[in-house]
Amino acid sequence: MTSRHGRVPGGARGDLFDPDCPTRRLLDRIGTKWTSMAVKVLAEASPGELRFAELRRRMPGVSQKMLSVTLRALARDGLVHRRVEPTVPPAVFYRLTTLGLSLDAPLAAVRAWAEEHMAEVDRANRGYSEPVADD
Amino acid sequence: MTSRHGRVPGGARGDLFDPDCPTRRLLDRIGTKWTSMAVKVLAEASPGELRFAELRRRMPGVSQKMLSVTLRALARDGLVHRRVEPTVPPAVFYRLTTLGLSLDAPLAAVRAWAEEHMAEVDRANRGYSEPVADD
DNA sequence: CCGAATCCCATGAGATACTG
């Protein structure tokens, strides 16, 4: 999401701004529709492994393409380990690496906040800003 | 980011999947390029207020459009409070609401993870998966 | 069974210009 538009169109010179903010880079990755869910599901299964199809079953709505893309990205980032069992129809197993597991903690914090407060956000959106005195 | 493609093209019927997962809804919002930075900047200034221009100065690279859009979204979500001082050139002040402030904690966890571990992610991307024995 | 390739649209977001 971050460097999405390092576009330098028309007459503008580039050098957008520091592309090195780690927070933004991370949010770009976990903000990608399926990443956080994959991490969550894999973390719940950890230290066990999950096969592609099993992962897919646990992530309702994901397409095989997006699961594939997501897992590849996670593997490239060193968050997920991929193990191929060379059977006749090859079986592929995924598990979080130590690094990936460590990411689950902050993600869990985000999840917790969301579960606690998204109702408030919804109320705010509906104009429910009534007798809070503050805010 | 989440309901982005509730598209139902060609011959596919809709009912994508549960659009109610609060985590994904939240990630959709904070994943939006400037949101988390705005929350961070406002949290640092809290309980003080910041004017539009001052916010912009503290968020290098943001365009006035995107800052505007971001702040409106945050206000709609009840995370930011907007105060208009009806002076001649009107002055507008922003601050986090209590809800917004509470979001800064999980975001800080994410930031901390990113600052600690993004270097490892970069190494993984460069193929630096050498003598880790695991992973 | 696992995934790569192709196609294709809607959304995110920058640049620019205009208003009270």
Add this chain to the structure above:
DNA sequence: CAGTATCTCATGGGATTCGG
């Protein structure tokens, strides 16, 4: 000063199809 409006383009991501 603090926005809003318009234009444009690249990217995210779903559907579908092909490969090993």
